[in-house]
Amino acid sequence: MTHHLVVLGAGYAGLVAAKGAARRLRRHGGVRITLVNASDRFVERVRLHQLAAGQQLRDLPLRTLLAGTGIQLAVARVTAVDAAARTVRIDAAPHVLTYDTLVYALGSTADTTAVPGAATHASAVATHQDAVLLHARTQHTRGPLAVVGGGLTGIEAATELAEARPGRTVHLVTQGEAGPGLSERGRRYLRGALRRHGVTLHEHTRVGEVTADGLVLADGGGMPADAVVWAAGFRVPGLARESGLAVDGRGLITVGPDLRSLSHPEVFAAGDAVAAYGPDGSASRMSCQTGLPMGARAARNVAAALTGRTPGPLRLHYVWQNISLGRHDGLTQFTRADDSPVPALLTGRASARFKEAVTRGTVLALRR
Structure with missing residues (x-):
């Protein structure tokens, strides 16, 4: 049978x-x-x-x-x-x-349920359709963009979008620190890279609501934006x-x-x-x-x-976190097996080339 x-x-x-x-x-x-x-x-x-x-x-x-x-x-x-x-x-x-x-x-998928208005007014970057719709929404506008979420997805989206449209105002908003899994040295490099891309970083900033005109912050302030990119977690x-x-x-x-x-x-x-x-x-x-x-x-x-054998346990051993910072810059944070950071970093073009090699190698492995 x-x-x-x-x-x-x-x-x-x-x-x-x-x-x-x-x-x-x-x-x-x-x-x-x-x-x-x-x-x-x-x-x-x-x-x-x-x-x-x-x-x-x-x-x-x-x-x-x-x-x-x-x-x-x-x-x-x-x-x-x-x-x-x-x-x-x-x-x-x-x-x-x-x-x-x-x-x-x-x-x-992207978790757009935590903040009112996010599901209606924000764009995500968690699926192919999300990314296509976000591109369609931003390619004909020149106004500010707000990216919510200081993890890897938010950082990569903010720097990539800023690089694609030089001179455009891009805000990166996070309720904690950007790059929470990075070492202090890694966070310093990240902040410098964001400045070089013209991305304004707003750490320890909570979003209270997303509207058609941008963000309403939890402290009552506002952040106008032509488009909001939601990268504050997955569900x-x-x-x-x-x-x-x-x-x-x-x-x-x-x-x-x-x-x-x-x-x-x-x-x-x-x-x-x-x-x-x-x-x-x-x-x-x-x-x-x-x-x-x-x-x-x-x-x-x-x-x-x-086949009648005993299944084995999963053993997760992390090695690094690879972060794209546009096409010609990057940050590779090396880690312990438990994903905690060590001082060692690879940055700049070398990191960008390294991530590209890893990504291409992954697809090659999937082909085989």
């Missing part, structure tokens, strides 16, 4: 999980793999700030990336998962997929919570060290949708650097479970 493995999501984690499982199970007959994704293209999420600034990204059709693997691609949006019945409902034929084993890797859709899978307070699937659902052992999860933890016990950050090893571990553990 054929065992049906269904993988939901073809981002970094899902694509690695599907291709890794296919490779490991190639000689194990009786396993069919279906990969479900809303688009027929792989999206380099780490480059979406470039797309928002008007740059062309490489076209990466999933059918090309899956060629020779035997994986069946279903281009459809997942509308429901029934963990009890082991079914997935999608918005295209055959509309219902029945699985024996499931890998849930549907990722995250997952309610799909996992509604499916019957055990989730935490954020809606992330709770898993054991082997990435198996705590409530449904036939379900593995990877990427931003998972409540996984690093070496120090803290929650892992949502990133490509987390999603790739999760996807690889999910592939190994699915193969192990289907």
Whole structure:
């Protein structure tokens, strides 16, 4: 009897999980793999700030990336998962997929729910469609831009947008410090790079509301802007919570060290949708650097479970944080395994070239 493995999501984690499982199970007959994704293209999420600034990204059709693997691609949006019945409902034929084993890797979206008006008036940069819409919104205006969020996404968006339109006023607004995972030396370099790009940094500044005209700050002040870019955190859709899978307070699937659902052992999860933890016990950050090893571990553990071996634990070991600061500048903050910063940095053009090499190498690995 054929065992049906269904993988939901073809981002970094899902694509690695599907291709890794296919490779490991190639000689194990009786396993069919279906990969479900809303688009027929792989999206380099780490480059979406470039797309928002008007740059062309490489076209990466999933059918090309899956060629020779035997994986069946279903281009459809997942509308429901029934963990009890082991079914997935999608918005295209055959509309219902029945699985024996499931890998849930549907990722995250921008969290525009925390501040009034953000969902209506702000643009995000978390999906391909977000980036396309943001570019369309900003390319014909010359007024100020406000980017909310001092993490990697906000920093990269602010510097890329400022570089694309020299002389344009760009504000970067964050309720804490910009680049919270950086060393003090790293933060000094970051502040200098923002100044060189003409980005005005507003640290320890809370946003109370987003309007059609810009930001209303929590202290009552205002910040006019032609467009607001929302990069102040991510959230997952309610799909996992509604499916019957055990989730935490954020809606992330709770898993054991082997990435198996705590409530449904036939379900593995990877990427931003998972409540996984690093070496120090803290929650892992949502990133490509987390999603790739999760996807690889999910592939190994699915193969192990289907071939009578014992699945192994996920071990996250961080190495660096790579930050683009436009096309010709960058900041690579080297870290300990628990993601805490060490003094070592790589900056400037060398960092920009390094990140480009890592990003291209990731796609090359996904092709293979």
